[in-house]
Amino acid sequence: xxxxxxxxxxxxxxxxxxxxxxxxxxxxxxxxxxxxxxxxxxxxxxxxxxxxxxxxxxxxxxxxxxxxxxxxxxxxxxxxxxxxxxxxxxxxxxxxxxxxxxxxxxxxxxxxxxxxxxxxxxxxxxxxxxxxxxxxxxxxxxxxxxxxxxxxxxxxxxxxxxxxxxxxxxxxxxxxxxxxxxxxxxxxxxxxxxxxxxxxxxxxxxxxxxxxxxxxxxxxxxxxxxxxxxxxxxxxxxxxxxxxxxxxxxxxxxxxxxxxxxxxxxxxxxxxxxxxxxxxxxxxxxxxxxxxxxxxxxxxxxxxxxxxxxxxxxxxxxxxxxxxxxxxxx
Amino acid sequence: xxxxxxxxxxxxxxxxxxxxxxxxxxxxxxxxxxxxxxxxxxxxxxxxxxxxxxxxxxxxxxxxxxxxxxxxxxxxxxxxxxxxxxxxxxxxxxxxxxxxxxxxxxxxxxxxxxxxxxxxxxxxxxxxxxxxxxxxxxxxxxxxxxxxxxxxxxxxxxxxxxxxxxxxxxxxxxxxxxxxxxxxxxxxxxxxxxxxxxxxxxxxxxxxxxxxxxxxxxxxxxxxxxxxxxxxxxxxxxxxxxxxxxxxxxxxxxxxxxxxxxxxxxxxxxxxxxxxxxxxxxxxxxxxxxxxxxxxxxxxxxxxxxxxxxxxxxxxxxxxxxxxxxxxxx
DNA sequence: CTGAAAGCGCTTACAG
DNA sequence: CTGAAAGCGCTTACAG
Numbered sequence: 001x002x003x004x005x006x007x008x009x010x011x012x013x014x015x016x017x018x019x020x021x022x023x024x025x026x027x028x029x030x031x032x033x034x035x036x037x038x039x040x041x042x043x044x045x046x047x048x049x050x051x052x053x054x055x056x057x058x059x060x061x062x063x064x065x066x067x068x069x070x071x072x073x074x075x076x077x078x079x080x081x082x083x084x085x086x087x088x089x090x091x092x093x094x095x096x097x098x099x100x101x102x103x104x105x106x107x108x109x110x111x112x113x114x115x116x117x118x119x120x121x122x123x124x125x126x127x128x129x130x131x132x133x134x135x136x137x138x139x140x141x142x143x144x145x146x147x148x149x150x151x152x153x154x155x156x157x158x159x160x161x162x163x164x165x166x167x168x169x170x171x172x173x174x175x176x177x178x179x180x181x182x183x184x185x186x187x188x189x190x191x192x193x194x195x196x197x198x199x200x201x202x203x204x205x206x207x208x209x210x211x212x213x214x215x216x217x218x219x220x221x222x223x224x225x226x227x228x229x230x231x232x233x234x235x236x237x238x239x240x241x242x243x244x245x246x247x248x249x250x251x252x253x254x255x256x257x258x259x260x261x262x263x264x265x266x267x268x269x270x271x272x273x274x275x276x277x278x279x280x281x282x283x284x285x286x287x288x289x290x291x292x293x294x295x296x297x298x299x300x301x302x303x304x305x306x307x308x309x310x311x312x313x314x315x316x317x318x319x320x321x322x323x324x325x326x327x328x329x330x
Numbered sequence: 331x332x333x334x335x336x337x338x339x340x341x342x343x344x345x346x347x348x349x350x351x352x353x354x355x356x357x358x359x360x361x362x363x364x365x366x367x368x369x370x371x372x373x374x375x376x377x378x379x380x381x382x383x384x385x386x387x388x389x390x391x392x393x394x395x396x397x398x399x400x401x402x403x404x405x406x407x408x409x410x411x412x413x414x415x416x417x418x419x420x421x422x423x424x425x426x427x428x429x430x431x432x433x434x435x436x437x438x439x440x441x442x443x444x445x446x447x448x449x450x451x452x453x454x455x456x457x458x459x460x461x462x463x464x465x466x467x468x469x470x471x472x473x474x475x476x477x478x479x480x481x482x483x484x485x486x487x488x489x490x491x492x493x494x495x496x497x498x499x500x501x502x503x504x505x506x507x508x509x510x511x512x513x514x515x516x517x518x519x520x521x522x523x524x525x526x527x528x529x530x531x532x533x534x535x536x537x538x539x540x541x542x543x544x545x546x547x548x549x550x551x552x553x554x555x556x557x558x559x560x561x562x563x564x565x566x567x568x569x570x571x572x573x574x575x576x577x578x579x580x581x582x583x584x585x586x587x588x589x590x591x592x593x594x595x596x597x598x599x600x601x602x603x604x605x606x607x608x609x610x611x612x613x614x615x616x617x618x619x620x621x622x623x624x625x626x627x628x629x630x631x632x633x634x635x636x637x638x639x640x641x642x643x644x645x646x647x648x649x650x651x652x653x654x655x656x657x658x659x660x
Numbered sequence: 661c662t663g664a665a666a667g668c669g670c671t672t673a674c675a676g
Numbered sequence: 677c678t679g680a681a682a683g684c685g686c687t688t689a690c691a692g
Contacts, residue, residue: 002469003444003469005685005686006685006686006687007685015662015663016662016663016664017663017664017685017686017687018662018663018664018665018687018688019661019662019663021686021687021688022661022662022687022688024687025687025688029661030661030662031661031662034661034662048441048442048444048445049445049685049686050386050445050447050684050685050686051442051445051446051447052382052383052385052386052391052445052446052447052684052685052686053382053386053668053684053685053686053687054685054686054687055382055668055686056380056382056383056386056668056669056670056684056685056686056687057667057668057685057686057687057688058668058686058687058688059668061382061446062442063425063446071407071410071411071414071426072404072407072408072411072610074402074404074407077401077402077404077407078402080401080426081401081402081428084401084427084428091442093425093427093439093442093443093446094425094426094427095393095423095424095425095426096401096410096424096425096426097414097423097424098411098414109423111378112378112381112392112423113423114333114378115378115379115380115381115382116381116382116391116393116423117380117381117382139332139333224610224613224614251610254610254611254614255614257614258613258614258616261616280402280554280581280584281584281611281614283554283588284554284584284585284587284588284611284615285614285615286588286591335669335670336669336670336671337669345678345679346678346679346680347669347670347671347679347680348671348672348678348679348680348681349677349678349679351670351671351672352671352672352677352678354671355671355672359677360677360678361677361678364677364678379669379670380668380669380670382668382669382670383668383669383670383671383684384669384670384671385670385684386668386669386670386671386684386685386686387669387670387671387672387683387684388670388671388672388684389684
């Protein structure tokens with residue numbers, strides 16, 4: 001009826017609770033005879049260690065906190081899946097939560113996870129000052145930053161170069177002859193949005209032969225709904241319509257394509273669309289995009305967390321040309 | 331440096347630790363004078379309750395376990411998002427994990443979450459015997475089943491009628507004149523796959539005027555990769571190709587459409603494709619599908635968990651006709 | 661190598 | 677209404 005406790009196992013094995021605990025936590029310190037006796041009792045009773053008690057006493061739990069912007073964005077879930085793969089093999093349980101890209105909620109969440117004595121936290125940071133993160137780290141909780149370009153001392157991070165990625169995207173459009181390009185960005189409060197804007201601008205500024213324009217429109221968030229609204233806005237307010245739209249993520253791009261289709265504007269014949277991330281759905285659109293190795297980076301972030309190694313991994317994203325981009329129509 | 335403890339707050343407020351705890355847990359039992367003094371100390375020190383200690387002592391934590399088949403499937407993440415919305419408003423933290431639709435891993439996970447003294451578990455059950463679930467519930471952990479058609483006594487569940495949904499899908503194809511229909515199903519070990527097959531068969535068996543065929547192919551899992559392989563198999567092995575493909579979920583449908591496109595088979599002119607779930611990407615394809623109200627059901631499941639009410643909610647899914655289905659070509 | 665004991669930070673009857 | 681004390685189930689020095 002009740003779950004067995006350490007003392008139940010101890011009684012059954014005819015040893016003390018301390019010895020059972022030793023078998024569990026430092027088996028080498030127990031004689032083979034006692035160890036096998038205890039192990040039998042453990043399996044016979046189907047013992048599961050009380051995680052709360054263990055966490056309280058030892059100061060550490062089998063929980064790893066993962067805090068991302070948005071759990072419905074495949075970008076983050078691909079990453080979380082990579083993290084989970086690394087974590088599960090050591091028996092850790094992932095506690096996933098969303099910050100909704102809000103600094104307040106991020107702070108609340110970090111404290112809450114710390115209070116659970118999590119083994120560590122994998123975080124997509126919203127705030128770039130990292131004040132709360134530092135606080136938590138100072139008190140002894142490991143944090144690894146996912147998708148963060150800041151490389152604070154003592155805190156590991158993994159990231160992709162967003163500036164380079166956006167540059168790649170816009171360069172691709174320029175090479176196709178586009179000279180009036182719209183950029184459907186995410187909210188500027190998010191670092192990724194700022195960096196991608198910087199990259200887009202840099203590519204534009206490189207154009208020498210002719211003049212190139214970048215029309216920037218900021219979406220409310222990185223969702224398809226926001227992308228749709230953004231494209232609707234372009235269609236209504238920008239005349240003539242740009243011949244290409246660079247979107248700050250694939251979800252925005254998907255939304256933009258829905259809007260274009262609703263207005264019978266053909267992609268890529270009249271307007272080219274390019275995204276960012278390469279979420280699984282991008283392939284089926286099929287959407288030209290800038291690929292980020294999300295699962296790989298997630299795996300790496302979890303690995304850094306477990307090993308305790310401190311380092312800053314940066315990856316350069318790659319361009320994936322599919323069928324949503326083509327030559328400029330004029 | 332160290333996080334403040336209850337006793338630090340007590341000292342600062344000039345009261346005992348018990349009184350601070352009372353302010354936190356049963357404020358009405360404390361006089362207004364003491365209460366406000368304690369509350370000030372609480373905020374001044376930025377106190378965060380130690381969750382592990384609280385869980386150990388009270389037997390309950392602020393954690394809610396969520397165990398789904400696959401965290402990269404938008405179907406589950408839309409649901410999780412609904413759960414999170416309900417949970418976050420009461421200050422609960424969601425611990426999301428994947429069972430990979432495997433009964434073993436499900437059992438392991440349930441025990442692990444129980445050991446964390448979670449407030450409850452929201453589970454997409456793999457095993458239909460529910461033995462481990464019952465065990466956990468007997469010991470006092472609340473469980474609400476998500477997407478489960480079994481309605482065990484004492485355990486709440488929310489679900490959509492998969493049989494009816496699949497019937498709806500195939501009926502739609504039949505009404506369009508299709509008589510050779512392929513069904514790209516998920517693994518039969520999963521209840522949803524079995525139910526959707528039953529629904530598809532039922533629709534087929536209703537046809538009176540002419541004969542209708544259902545060619546069933548079981549995919550490895552509910553992913554786009556599996557869907558692609560499934561459609562490739564159909565293209566290679568079934569001649570003539572069926573004029574319509576019903577897919578057990580949208581991911582499989584998306585994969586199938588990629589395969590068809592790679593073979594220059596036009597959708598819906600030569601082959602109609604219909605999915606199941608209505609994940610956000612479906613709209614942008616645009617894929618005809620059977621809609622499940624995932625976020626709503628997730629919210630409801632979390633609500634049942636928190637309220638402790640036991641009931642079984644069933645929803646009837648709805649058909650969403652978009653542009654991936656059309657009249658049979660012959 | 662093993663056992664008895666202290667203690668992690670809370671919560672909760674209970675005495676005053 | 678408040679405080680002192682016991683105890684949740686573990687882990688970990690420490691004595692034997």
